[in-house]
Amino acid sequence: MTGLLELTERGLYCRPGDFFIDPWRPVPRAAITHAHSDHARPGSAAYLTADPGVAVLRHRLGDDTTIEGLPYGAEFVHNGVRLSFHPSGHVLGAAQVRIEHRGQVCVVSGDYKTAPDPTCAPFKPLRCHTFVTESTFGLPIYRWRPSAEIFADINAWWRSNQQQNRTSVLFAYSLGKAQRILASIDRSIGPILLHGAIESMVQIYRLAGLDLPPPVRATTENARDTRGQALVLAPPSSENTPWLQKFGEVSTAVASGWMAIRGTRRRRAVDRGFALSDHADWDGLLDSIAATGAERVLVTHGYAATLSRWLNEHGTSAAELPTRFIGETSSTGEPSHSEAPEEDSAQKDAPQG
Numbered sequence: 100m101t102g103l104l105e106l107t108e109r110g111l112y113c114r115p116g117d118f119f120i121d122p123w124r125p126v127p128r129a130a131i132t133h134a135h136s137d138h139a140r141p142g143s144a145a146y147l148t149a150d151p152g153v154a155v156l157r158h159r160l161g162d163d164t165t166i167e168g169l170p171y172g173a174e175f176v177h178n179g180v181r182l183s184f185h186p187s188g189h190v191l192g193a194a195q196v197r198i199e200h201r202g203q204v205c206v207v208s209g210d211y212k213t214a215p216d217p218t219c220a221p222f223k224p225l226r227c228h229t230f231v232t233e234s235t236f237g238l239p240i241y242r243w244r245p246s247a248e249i250f251a252d253i254n255a256w257w258r259s260n261q262q263q264n265r266t267s268v269l270f271a272y273s274l275g276k277a278q279r280i281l282a283s284i285d286r287s288i289g290p291i292l293l294h295g296a297i298e299s300m301v302q303i304y305r306l307a308g309l310d311l312p313p314p315v316r317a318t319t320e321n322a323r324d325t326r327g328q329a330l331v332l333a334p335p336s337s338e339n340t341p342w343l344q345k346f347g348e349v350s351t352a353v354a355s356g357w358m359a360i361r362g363t364r365r366r367r368a369v370d371r372g373f374a375l376s377d378h379a380d381w382d383g384l385l386d387s388i389a390a391t392g393a394e395r396v397l398v399t400h401g402y403a404a405t406l407s408r409w410l411n412e413h414g415t416s417a418a419e420l421p422t423r424f425i426g427e428t429s430s431t432g433e434p435s436h437s438e439a440p441e442e443d444s445a446q447k448d449a450p451q452g
């Protein structure tokens with residue numbers, strides 16, 4: 100596909116540098132864009148990732164995993180190939196991987212977003228010859244509202260639930276989305292309780308120096324004491340489970356880009372949907388791709404066919420880059436380019452939104 104990158108049965112491979120990027124099978128050397136499980140698979144001998152992502156990756160892959168960190172922007176040189184990580188604005192430690200060899204520059208975006216997020220370094224497009232872009236929300240129907248408006252909606256929903264003496268339960272992915280919500284909502288409204296999967300990730304974010312409130316794990320006691328007042332953050336997999344019973348009467352909501360589509364909301368048995376995404380929307384994808392100046396774009400992880408066709412029709416040479424997960428559509432009609440983007444989302448079939 101390019102001299103620098105090729106697709107193998109274990110994933111995207113840089114032959115001159117002899118390393119893989121986000122491989123889906125065990126390899127000797129893996130460069131990892133971020134710790135969501137459709138990008139960070141276990142079993143490789145050695146992992147390299149951006150410094151702020153090391154603790155998150157270790158939490159996901161296990162303490163005995165060999166992981167090295169590289170500061171954003173620093174170069175790792177191997178066989179004459181220069182590799183560096185650059186913020187992708189997706190979750191803590193998420194990075195674009197830039198590789199340079201004999202004057203050719205190739206950038207693999209991983210997942211990225213252009214909207215502001217106080218919990219991670221902002222995405223910055225990099226000039227390159229070849230850009231490998233994600234396309235999770237690569238359809239023109241996906242256009243995000245300003246995130247400040249969405250957080251105002253979440254605050255208002257929480258307050259109105261309090262007036263009706265209902266506990267607010269908000270389902271959000273445990274890595275990234277939950278911390279972004281925690282950092283952005285109005286903490287003065289009431290107590291906030293966390294599911295254990297979110298609480299442990301919040302601890303890691305706090306150790307990384309992020310301004311998040313001391314996490315409180317939901318227990319039978321504090322759930323009872325805060326009934327009708329609390330906001331509970333829980334992973335999507337806890338939807339419809341007995342774990343929710345301790346909160347009494349609840350109003351439920353999902354925070355995900357998939358909620359932008361009315362039908363998706365209806366299929367999920369929740370009261371509200373907040374279209375808050377950690378991915379670029381259609382305009383964000385197009386603007387970012389244009390800003391790289393890339394003469395060739397490879398589209399992966401999502402609506403690759405639609406986005407690459409659009410690019411080709413508008414003067415940019417583009418092609419789909421298949422992933423192991425492409426071509427499956429879940430029973431809910433949401434694309435499932437990822438088997439289990441998060442340990443807590445397997446039952447929902449959709450990539451973390």
Ligand SMILES: [Zn+2]
Pocket residue numbers: 133135189210451
């Ligand atoms: Zn991701």
Ligand SMILES: [Zn+2]
Pocket residue numbers: 135137138210400437440450
């Ligand atoms: Zn992804």
